[in-house]
Amino acid sequence: MAKTRTLVLVCVLTLLLVTDIAKSQEFFFNGFGGASATNMALNGGAVIEHKGLLRLTNNTQRVIGHAFYPTPIQFKHTNKSSSTDTKLFSFSTAFAFAIIPQYPKLGGHGFAFTISRSASLANAYPSQYLGLLNPKELGNFSNHLFAVEFDTVQDFEFEDINDNHVGVNLNNMVSNKSVEAAFFPEDSANKQNLSLKSGKVIQAWVDYDSSNNQLEVRLSPTSSKPTYPILKYKVDLSPILQDSMYVGFSASTGLLASTHYIFGWSFKINGEAKTLSLHNLPSLSVPNKTQNHLILGLSLSFILTLAAISLACYLFRRMKNTEVIEAWERDVVGPHRFPYKELHKATKCFKDKNLLGFGGSGRVYKGVLPKTHMEIAVKRISHESKQRVQEFVSEVSTIGRLRHRNLVQLLGWCRKQNDLLLVYDFMKNGSLDRYLFDQPKKILTWEERFKIIKGVGLGLVYLHEEWEQTVIHRDVKAGNVLLDNEMNGRLGDFGLAKLYEHGANPSTTRVVGTMGYLAPELTRTGKPTTSSDVYAFGALLLEVVCGRRPIDMKALPEELVLVDWVWERWRMGAPLAVVDSRLGNVFDEVEVLMVIKVGLLCSAEAPEKRPSMRQVVRYLEMEVAPPPAVVDGGGGCYGELHSYSPWSSVGDDVPSSLSLSGGR
Ligand SMILES: *[C@@H]1O[C@H](CO)[C@@H](O)[C@H](O)[C@H]1NC(C)=O
Ligand SMILES: *[C@@H]1O[C@H](CO)[C@@H](O)[C@H](O)[C@H]1NC(C)=O
Ligand SMILES: *[C@@H]1O[C@H](CO)[C@@H](O)[C@H](O)[C@H]1NC(C)=O
Ligand SMILES: *[C@@H]1O[C@H](CO)[C@@H](O)[C@H](O)[C@H]1NC(C)=O
Ligand SMILES: *[C@@H]1O[C@H](CO)[C@@H](O)[C@H](O)[C@H]1NC(C)=O
Numbered sequence: 336m337a338k339t340r341t342l343v344l345v346c347v348l349t350l351l352l353v354t355d356i357a358k359s360q361e362f363f364f365n366g367f368g369g370a371s372a373t374n375m376a377l378n379g380g381a382v383i384e385h386k387g388l389l390r391l392t393n394n395t396q397r398v399i400g401h402a403f404y405p406t407p408i409q410f411k412h413t414n415k416s417s418s419t420d421t422k423l424f425s426f427s428t429a430f431a432f433a434i435i436p437q438y439p440k441l442g443g444h445g446f447a448f449t450i451s452r453s454a455s456l457a458n459a460y461p462s463q464y465l466g467l468l469n470p471k472e473l474g475n476f477s478n479h480l481f482a483v484e485f486d487t488v489q490d491f492e493f494e495d496i497n498d499n500h501v502g503v504n505l506n507n508m509v510s511n512k513s514v515e516a517a518f519f520p521e522d523s524a525n526k527q528n529l530s531l532k533s534g535k536v537i538q539a540w541v542d543y544d545s546s547n548n549q550l551e552v553r554l555s556p557t558s559s560k561p562t563y564p565i566l567k568y569k570v571d572l573s574p575i576l577q578d579s580m581y582v583g584f585s586a587s588t589g590l591l592a593s594t595h596y597i598f599g600w601s602f603k604i605n606g607e608a609k610t611l612s613l614h615n616l617p618s619l620s621v622p623n624k625t626q627n628h629l630i631l632g633l634s635l636s637f638i639l640t641l642a643a644i645s646l647a648c649y650l651f652r653r654m655k656n657t658e659v660i661e662a663w664e665r666d667v668v669g670p671h672r673f674p675y676k677e678l679h680k681a682t683k684c685f686k687d688k689n690l691l692g693f694g695g696s697g698r699v700y701k702g703v704l705p706k707t708h709m710e711i712a713v714k715r716i717s718h719e720s721k722q723r724v725q726e727f728v729s730e731v732s733t734i735g736r737l738r739h740r741n742l743v744q745l746l747g748w749c750r751k752q753n754d755l756l757l758v759y760d761f762m763k764n765g766s767l768d769r770y771l772f773d774q775p776k777k778i779l780t781w782e783e784r785f786k787i788i789k790g791v792g793l794g795l796v797y798l799h800e801e802w803e804q805t806v807i808h809r810d811v812k813a814g815n816v817l818l819d820n821e822m823n824g825r826l827g828d829f830g831l832a833k834l835y836e837h838g839a840n841p842s843t844t845r846v847v848g849t850m851g852y853l854a855p856e857l858t859r860t861g862k863p864t865t866s867s868d869v870y871a872f873g874a875l876l877l878e879v880v881c882g883r884r885p886i887d888m889k890a891l892p893e894e895l896v897l898v899d900w901v902w903e904r905w906r907m908g909a910p911l912a913v914v915d916s917r918l919g920n921v922f923d924e925v926e927v928l929m930v931i932k933v934g935l936l937c938s939a940e941a942p943e944k945r946p947s948m949r950q951v952v953r954y955l956e957m958e959v960a961p962p963p964a965v966v967d968g969g970g971g972c973y974g975e976l977h978s979y980s981p982w983s984s985v986g987d988d989v990p991s992s993l994s995l996s997g998g999r
Contacts, residue, residue, distance in 0.1 A: 360408050360424075360604035366617040367597075376405040376454045376583070379466065386617040391446055391586035391595040394437045399466035400595065403454035403583030408604065410450075410576045423545040423573040427608040428582070429560070431598040431616055434487060435534040436591070438886075440895060442487025442498060442532035443591030446584055448541055450481040454581040462589030463490040463859070468508060478506040481575050482585070483541050483552055485516070487532040487593065491940075492859065499531050501539075501552055503568050505575055512568040518554045519563040526565070529554055536598060536613055543572060558613045590853065644687060664728070664750060670735030671747035671758075678749055678756055680705050682713055692766075701761060710761035711746065718753050727755050734829065737802060741794030743817050743827040762825065764818035771813055771882050771915075779822075781922035784879045787824035788930065791816055792952045794826040795872060799865045799948050809863045811871035812852045813878055851885030851897070855940055866942035869951065873937025876930050877901050882915030898938045901931060929954065932961050 367375060368387025375383070380392045381400035391400035414420040428448065436442045447465050449456075460469045465484060472478055482504040489498040493508045502510030516531045529537065540553040540560055548571045551564035582602060586595040598616040601608040664672065681702030682689050689700045697716035704711060718724050728750060735745045749756040767787060770779045779787070791811075798806040808815075808829050815828045854870035857863060874885040877897050885897045904912045910931055914922065933954045939945050946954070946961075954961040 361602065361606070361608075362404065363601040363609050365599050365611070365615055367599075368617065374405060376403045376581075377401065378455055381586075388617050388619070389584075389597040389600075391584055391597065392588050392592065393594050394588070394592045396588055396590055396592050397461045398592075399456075399459060399461045399585070399587045401454070401456055401466060401583065401585050402597065403449075403581045404602070405454070407579040407581050408602075409578060410580050410604070411573075411578045413578065421573070421578070423576060424604045425543055425545045425606075426602070426604050427540070427542045427606065428600070428602045429538060429540045429608045429610050430584075430600040431536055431538045431611050431613060432485070433534060433536050433596045433598070433619065434485070434532045434593050435596070435619075436487070436532045436593040438591070440532075441591050441886075443588050443593050444488045444586075445484060445486035445531070445593075446586030446595045447482040447484040447504070448539070448582075449585045450576060450580050450582050452479050452577060452580060454583065456585060459585070459587075461587035463488065463493060464508060464587065466585040466587040467504070474507045474509075476506060476574070479575055479577055479580070480504070480506050481572060483539075484510065484513075485531050485539070488589070488591070501531075501554065501566055503550060503552075503566065503570070505570070511570070512566060514566045516554060517565050518556065519561040519565070520555070520557075521559060522562040524563055529556065532593060536616070538611055538613060540608070540610070542607070545572070548572075558610065560610050641687070644685070670731060670745055673747045673749040673756070673758055675749050675751045675756075677705065678702065678713055678758065681711060685713075685715065710763075712759045712761045714757040714759065716755045716757070718755065724750055724753055724755050731755075731757065737798070737806065737829065739794055739797040739801075741790040741823065741825050742797070742829060743825045759827070760819075762817035762827075763820050764822060766814050766827075767816035767818060767824065767879075768813035770818075771878060772884055778917045781918055781927065783822050785923075785926055785930070787816065787818065787822065788876055788879055789952070789955050790824040791826055791875070792872065792948060792955055794824075794829075795868060795948045796952050798826075798829055799868065805865065807863050807865060808868050808871075810852075811868055811875060813875060816875070854942065856942055864942065865948065866945050869937050869945045869948060870939075870942075872948070872951065873934045873945070874898065876934035876937065877913075880915065880927060880930055880934065881913050882917055898935070902935060905931065905935065926957075929957070929961060932963075936961060 362374075364374075366387035367383045367389045375389065377383070378401045379399040380390075380395065381402045382390050384390050389402055391402060392398050408426075409424075410426070411421045411423050414422070430448065432446070434442060434445070444462055445465055447467060449467060451467075456466060456468075458469050458472070459466045464470075465482070465486070467480060467482055468478065484500075484502045484504055486495060486500055486502060487498055489495045490508075493510070495502075495510075496513055497515060499516045500510075500513050501516055502513030505511050516529045517526050518529050519526055531537065535556060538555050538558065538560075540551075542551045542553075542564075543549070544551075548569050550566075550568045550570055550572070552566040553561050553564045555561050584597055596619070598613075598618075599611045601611060603609070679685070681704050682700040683702075685698075685700055689702065691699045691701050691712060697714050700713045700715065702711045702713050703709070716727070718727070728748065731745070731748050735747070738744065743762060744760045746758045746760060748758065769775060770777060795808065795811070798808055806829060808826065810828055811826070815826060817825045817827045819825055852871035852874045854867035857867050874897070878885060881897060881901065883897055887895060887897065901910075901913045904910055910928060911924070913931065914927055933946075933951055937945050937951065953959050
């Protein structure tokens with residue numbers, strides 16, 4: 336009798352225990368304000384914004400954001416009487432999110448609902464890795480990673496189906512199952528399109544039934560859970576999920592960035608998670624307001640910059656007789672070292688009136704050398720440490736020895752405290768971009784354009800092959816092509832890009848370059864090569880023919896990415912339709928067609944498919960005919976224009992349309 340009673344008691348206790356575990360394993364966040372704000376473990380770029388919005392990433396490049404429920408969830412019940420017999424629980428979750436890309440239509444990169452062993456995922460990579468894994472971990476069974484990715488970039492390396500998909504990833508970034516983002520309204524079986532990166536709030540449901548190994552994902556722009564899932568996948572998660580796991584979200588940006596928001600989240604073990612009511616959630620502030628803030632911020636910083644310049648001028652004037660030249664500076668071989676006083680005088684105390692342009696790399700001033708009356712351009716680069724400047728000067732002694740009629744000659748340099756001043760030949764006619772985009776004062780004729788690109792091509796051959804060591808330019812773009820008195824194209828800023836990325840670790844290396852000119856492999860490898868220069872040169876060729884930027888925010892959506900659009904017209908048999916209308920049909924058809932073709936060849940997704948600069952110059956000089964432009968057999972298929980974009984996993988600081996770097 337007593338025995339039976341104990342048995343019953345044990346049974347009841349076990350049952351209680353099981354239900355108790357299940358009961359405590361449930362949460363519901365209608366926004367992340369108040370107490371729930373402290374109820375999340377955040378790292379990387381993730382923050383709780385005012386009003387309780389969980390922001391995983393902002394529009395900064397290559398950031399990761401993680402937000403996990405702070406305590407691990409128990410996913411398995413272990414039978415005490417036989418420790419090998421464990422049973423996986425079912426789970427269910429619902430969350431509301433929005434993805435706001437920095438540039439409409441170009442998402443970067445996405446986020447994932449994540450179940451993992453750790454809440455920090457410390458060694459994960461950004462970009463296409465979504466902050467989940469790193470290249471060494473791909474596919475390793477000891478990852479114990481389950482993720483449902485909401486991916487807005489098509490990455491060929493991971494066999495992504497398009498740039499708007501939902502996928503289930505098990506220990507890997509290659510999805511085991513993926514579908515195009517879509518939804519079934521209410522109980523209708525009529526599938527509708529849904530853009531993940533529309534910036535609108537979308538609710539997602541992920542349900543796993545462990546009794547029949549069924550995983551289902553649903554999406555909807557509304558508050559009601561659709562009857563039909565868009566993704567159904569039969570999978571046994573018990574080898575993936577361990578007893579105790581963290582649940583949460585991981586997001587990342589690459590060279591292209593999106594802001595990823597989570598508005599609310601519910602989760603439940605062994606039961607259906609409560610659906611969120613979208614109108615009860617915190618909402619995004621009106622974008623206009625941020626724009627005003629931005630304008631206010633910009634004008635404020637402009638005023639501050641002006642104030643800083645005046646102050647600096649004042650200080651410089653006071654300090655101009657106190658230049659200290661250190662021993663190492665005297666040992667620098669090669670280019671001439673200018674006394675600071677001379678440059679100061681030449682640029683009239685770096686007056687704003689003498690400012691030719693400015694960008695990420697520094698300000699460029701016009702000057703006239705006092706003694707010789709020679710016109711110069713002075714680029715001023717500031718750095719935080721003198722040691723850096725010293726490293727840079729050693730690079731400068733190399734760059735100073737490069738000489739070619741299609742390069743802007745470096746005349747000399749000067750160091751003043753932590754500022755490095757580089758002195759170049761002054762190029763009267765400014766940079767090429769000013770003649771191509773927006774409303775140029777002067778329209779270049781086809782003859783002029785052709786001469787310019789041939790010159791730039793020769794300059795690149797010199798850098799790549801003809802000098803004593805290979806120099807990779809890294810930032811070939813219209814803004815870096817300067818025009819001399821005879822309207823010859825000359826490349827500026829060569830060898831400098833390397834200087835800007837010192838000291839970064841490989842996973843965060845700033846990829847130097849400009850959006851639209853960056854070869855797709857650059858984001859993955861981060862390693863610039865002569866072929867990535869060729870890629871940028873291809874973008875330049877197409878720009879010169881079309882009079883358009885490689886990525887144009889103002890163009891029609893289908894014209895957004897220049898190379899796609901050119902390729903499409905090419906395939907449609909209307910290649911001349913892309914030619915800059917401002918040329919008024921006055922151009923050599925054979926030359927234009929050849930340049931378009933070479934531009935497309937250089938834009939091949941696979942680096943090994945691109946010609947070398949020497950081959951390119953042979954084509955441009957019409958010594959040999961370029962091979963036919965064919966469908967790129969690599970990962971990227973030019974034939975599928977809409978799903979393929981050479982920038983899909985790429986992007987950069989600012990597209991050239993927003994860049995301020997006007998060159999000199
Ligand atoms: C975006 O997030 C990153 C990472 O937390 C941070 O360093 C950066 O300052 C943020 N940028 C803006 C504009 O808020
Ligand atoms: C636990 O394991 C024992 C022995 O394998 C088995 O008899 C029992 O039914 C299991 N209990 C549960 C709740 O699975
Ligand atoms: C998988 O990961 C484990 C733990 O990090 C490591 O010890 C093992 O070497 C990895 N296996 C492979 C094939 O990389
Ligand atoms: C998921 O995909 C990976 C890589 O493609 C594969 O190794 C693994 O076996 C798959 N897992 C399941 C459960 O199908
Ligand atoms: C939905 O998407 C498909 C494929 O992406 C496209 O062909 C179709 O036109 C879209 N439908 C609507 C209504 O936008």
